[in-house]
Amino acid sequence: MDKISIIGIALGLAAILLGQVLEGGHLGSLLQLTAFLIVIGGTTGAVMLQSQTRHFIAGVRMLGWIFVPPQLDFRKVLATLMNWGQQARRNGLLALEAYMHSEKDPFVKRGLTMVVDGAEPAIVLRAMELDIESYEEHARAAARIWESAGGYSPTFGILGAVLGLIHVMENLSDPSRLGAGIAVAFVATIYGVGGANLFFLPIATKLKYYIALEVRRREMLAEGLYSIANGENPRLLENKLAGYLHS
Known part of the structure; x- marks a missing residue:
């Protein structure tokens, strides 16, 4: 948490x-329910209009990361790669086949499969880099829905204020109804500006931070599997990947 x-x-x-x-x-x-509907409903509609379905759904699912962040233990990744490197050094690349079958992460499983199948190290690295680029593009597009919401919500707050003032102008002859219209006008502005600066924009920033960490984790794995496929000494591998521990 x-x-x-x-x-x-x-x-x-x-x-x-x-x-x-x-x-x-x-x-x-x-x-004010009316102000809430104008700002949140309008903002959601605008974000949906500009987004692809898969990006919108992924962005909504990412909201859980704000409260339960993804587990990104770089030391554990290094220890795993060191173990694989030692096994491959002693018993050959086919010794990694057992790890390949038990691996649950599709990204790591694909990389291990190529290493076990004897693919050229450069090909393993390039394939994993392409996978990383694809992941980063999709994840950042998903996180941008919150950034977009932060841009749209103040505008819908202003729209709600204008609609509230229109309601006021239409009922100038009935003073008992003026208060409600004015309240909607100002509360809609609060919802729009407050929602953008307290929720939407901070959420987008934090999601982008976690995405960057996940990209670095994948880069670490790609570099590690490349080194293993290349037959490098596990100690050299450890020294090469030590910089990722500061992420």
Whole structure:
């Protein structure tokens, strides 16, 4: 569980709500269903319109990373590669076949399969690099839906404000209905700007950070399997990959 994400969201919301109370306002005045529908519905629609279905779905699924980040243990990866290197050095590349069958990560499984099948080291490295490029392109496109939401939501907040003011202008003769229209106008702006800066943009930034880490993990694996296929000494492999431990 990523505690800092939970604390950050709680702190941001608490600051806004406490500020409202200290100004003498009521918390209930910030709860406007109409404003919420305009901003969130409009933002979601705009993001869906600009995105491919697979990117939109993947981006929504990535939201879970904010609270439960992917496990990216670079030391464990290095230890695994060292073990594979030692096994290949002692017993040949076919000794990795057992690891190939038990591996659950499709990326690693493809790389091991090519090594066991005796593919040229350069071909193994290039194939894995292409796989990494494909993953990064898809993952970043998925994460961009949150960045896009951060760009659209303030605009829909302004749209909600304009619609609220139109409602006010239409009911100038009925003072009892003016308050609701004005409330929607200002609360919609709060939802739009607050949603962008407290949720959407920070989420996009954090997802891109995790994507970059996953790309580095895959690069480490690709470099390691290339070295194993090339018959390099496991100690040389360890020294070569040590820089990834600082990721």
